Amino acid sequence: MALKQRITELMEQLSVGIPEREYCIQLAFLTMIIGEPFYIYGRSGSGKGIVLNRLIAAFKDAKALKVGRRQQEVPSKLNAYDIIVFKSYDPSNENIRNWVQIALQDRDRIPLIVSGDIRPEVALTRGDIIDKLALTVSLPDSISPQSLCQLLTAQNDVTETNINPDLTITQDEFGKWGQDIQKVVFSQDSLTMIGKLAELCDKNNIYVSVKKWLVLSKIAKASAFFNERTETSLMDTFFLGTNIWGRTITNNVIMEGFKNIAVEILLKDIPEILGEQYDTENLMKRIKRNLFTSNNTYDTREFAGETCVSYKVTIAGESTPLYVPVRYIETEEDFNPYNELRKVETRVRCNFHGTTNCSIAIDSSVKGIGLRTNAVRSNNNVTFKGGKFEDYATLPTYILKENDPDIIAQKKAEIEEIRKEINETMEKESKNLIRLRDVYRDLKKHRNELFCNQKLFDEILNQIKDIFESTSGIITKIKEAHELLVSKGA
Template structure:
């Protein structure tokens, strides 16, 4: 039996009969292996005592020092013990609080487990040990209906600890593994993740000490070691994207940040994904206008870096110019024109209804004060809008029909759009293939040791969403190609 198989069987034995706590047990095991202290949090009845009993049983003939709420002296030589366990930790119990501080100070590399039902931010801060605890292992408050049924129908007594002897870990093995774990290197992706998480913490004023980063890095290396790797990969850092950070607000920020960073790293070879995606709807709209609009030449002027038709409207006794981009003429859809300040005027709504005549509607909120009022303009974004009311339908002056210059321009535009369609199809097809390969490669790792499958599935799902969005994009580009060739249905 190789090491990975043995540890996988051990993890199964440790979590047998207590569903939906598998990852918590795995994380607790890894932290114990690298001999670091952690806080085991869970409400009364969540299974803390069972987890501790099984974790102790994972080590052959382990000598565990267990300290509860009752007054108990701390032995002078803590190195005689393989594990130190504080159960029912209560920060109001000054004697127990002092004992924990002594144990963390004098443990000499012995792993310490502190369990309690006080929220981590309270227990660790008020206990004055927040900087000495590597991470928090938080047991779920409840279990799902299906897991409850599984628990109720299991034939074994889940409170009993029965770990096969051949799976248990001897002190010699533990010491040997720790030396090998220390030699594990980091992949570029794993280092990138840790670095960006550190930046995320700094930018959000979340303090994580250098010592804690080193401990978390050792846990990642331990995961890599048991998975048979010589360097820690991005997969081995997945536990960093779970609720291990103690404070509720820290967990929320870092967990969400981890998922975004992981997606950036996994898709780093697909730069288009991280930019504003190609607008295929705009492409189709431009093709429709090119194919369906007339060849008329209209009276326009240059405004806001594009050809526009100018209309003057009188509202509340004042004449105000509006500028409508030429690209909207003969289209069918609502849009907002520009005002004289070169801003999109959201208080006016226009529509050509497929003709050269522009229908204009104004917000009833400005009907009595006009569009130029300084107060209205300064609060344009916060002004309480009313109902849009029809104002007028204004014509666009046609300079010439079937203008040869317009016909020539359209011919050039058609060729430019054709090149754009071909280039975008090639680019998005490559993106689609890259997303497919990334998805397939990542999915193979789902059943790895110490993989948080909930987080894994979320990240995998995000990649699939990008794949599906790219598939839709390609379908629209194909539709655009068919329209240009006159093959659209």
């Protein structure tokens, strides 16, 4: 039987009757195979005892040392055992704490499991072993209603451990596989993932020792080995994006960061797709402004880097200038003008309502104190409680010249630039869409891969899908913009 098929069947048998713990068993198995210690956390009744028995049963005729609260001492010759298990670990028990420290020091690559119902950040920190264990395997507190019903109707006794002896791991295989796993090489994607996770940890003041990174890299290599690869893939690092890190806050930071990094690596050949998206709304506004506004020249001045119409409003007895960008004239958009400090005045709201007359509404909070005083204070970071906007005035825009040939020529040039922009953007976004489709299809093939965390996998796959759909939406909007130009003969 091929190695991958054998391990796949072994994982299935180890998980029989204990739903929603399959990945926990798989991750624990990988860590045992590379001979590294780890912590199994689970509340009372979560299935820790069953999982421990199954893991031990995965190794043929394994001699296991099980140390509990009542154990008087750890044997001096640990190498007489194949697996060491500390059950019900409690760091407040000085004897157990000392035994674990001794076993960690003297075990000589013997798989060591520390198990308990005390949260990892408490148990491992107080026991001073959080940096000495490879990772934490956290069992779910409960199971879904569907899985519970399946469990209740199952005929077999879940506490029994029935593993096909032909699938179990011999000591010779354990030793040989350890050497073979070391020969697996790291792919560039895997190295990039670990490097970026290390950067993430540094930025968030999360300490992960070099030794721990080396141990985690062995687990990635073990995953590749059992998937019959001689080089790791990004898939082999997916366990790093699960709650293996001991501390809750560390888990949250790394798990969220992992998904973003994974998407970035998967889309490394189209990095621009992760940048700021093309603004189709702005494109449509520019087209409509060009097609549906008059060709008049207005009395304007340059202000805050824009061509603006200048107005003065008197509020609370003081006259205050406002500057309205000419690009809003004859549009239907609500917008905020500039104040005399060249800042966007958020306490004033304007709209031309498709005409050349600007309607002005003010925030009721400035009605009694005026805009000028409020603007100066606002510039000094004083926060004012806003009220609701009230209609205040409608002011005209002075037309210098109607149907100006220069404006007509300017609009014609703008339309040509927009046409060019549409063609170039459509070509670029269409290529990106094809690449996204290919990335999605290639990634989806790996969903049922051995040791794949399907929940995390689906979250990353859905992120790729969301980007695909967003890009598709951009293309649709660009087509609509093009069709609008064609319909108006522009």
